[in-house]
Structure formats: structure tokens, C-alpha cells
Amino acid sequence: MYQIKDTFQCKPGKAKELVKKFKQTIPFMEEQNFKNIKIMTDVVSNYWTVVLEGEVESLAAFENHKGFTSQEKVKEIMAGYMDLVEGGKREIFQIE
Numbered sequence: 394m395y396q397i398k399d400t401f402q403c404k405p406g407k408a409k410e411l412v413k414k415f416k417q418t419i420p421f422m423e424e425q426n427f428k429n430i431k432i433m434t435d436v437v438s439n440y441w442t443v444v445l446e447g448e449v450e451s452l453a454a455f456e457n458h459k460g461f462t463s464q465e466k467v468k469e470i471m472a473g474y475m476d477l478v479e480g481g482k483r484e485i486f487q488i489e
Contacts, residue, residue, distance in 0.1 A: 394488040395449050397427075401481040403441040408434055411443050411477045417470045422447060425461055426454050448488065455485070 427447035
């Protein structure tokens with residue numbers, strides 16, 4: 394099992410908008426076999442930080458997920474999200 398953790402640094406005041414978009418994509422992520430999906434925001438971190446986290450059975454399952462953003466409904470939901478963020482990173486951890 395692998396944990397995929399995407400951390401986004403939002404532009405000032407834009408974190409809530411990104412969270413709203415991510416919440417709408419959860420059903421589509423679950424269709425792609427992601428489990429235990431969480432959306433987190435900063436309490437003690439850089440301001441306007443949003444983390445999207447989920448688990449997949451294998452790295453192959455994660456690779457299959459890369460077409461996720463090309464789904465028409467997901468594209469519609471995520472339209473303009475790059476206007477909300479300044480940068481970010483992805484971490485992948487093996488769950489022991």
C-alpha cells in the first residue's frame with residue numbers, strides 16, 4: 394500500500410476555493426481505487442497550505458490514475474485551479 398501526498402501552496406486567501414474543488418473530485422478518485430482520501434489545511438505550517446492525501450494498492454494503480462485529470466467532469470471541476478496555487482510538491486510513501 395502506498396500513500397500519495399500532494400501539498401499545494403495556495404495564493405493568499407485561495408485555500409478554501411481549492412479545498413472546494415478537491416472535495417468535488419473525491420468520488421472520481423475513489424473510482425480510480427484511491428482509499429482513505431483526506432483534504433487537510435494548515436494549522437501550524439505555511440499559510441494557505443492544502444494537502445490532498447490518499448492511498449493506493451500499488452504504484453501501478455497510481456500510474457493508471459494519471460489519466461484522472463483528463464476526465465471531462467474532473468477537468469470541469471478543476472478548471473482554473475492553477476490560478477489558485479503558487480506551487481507544491483508530491484510525496485509517495487510505502488505504508489509498512
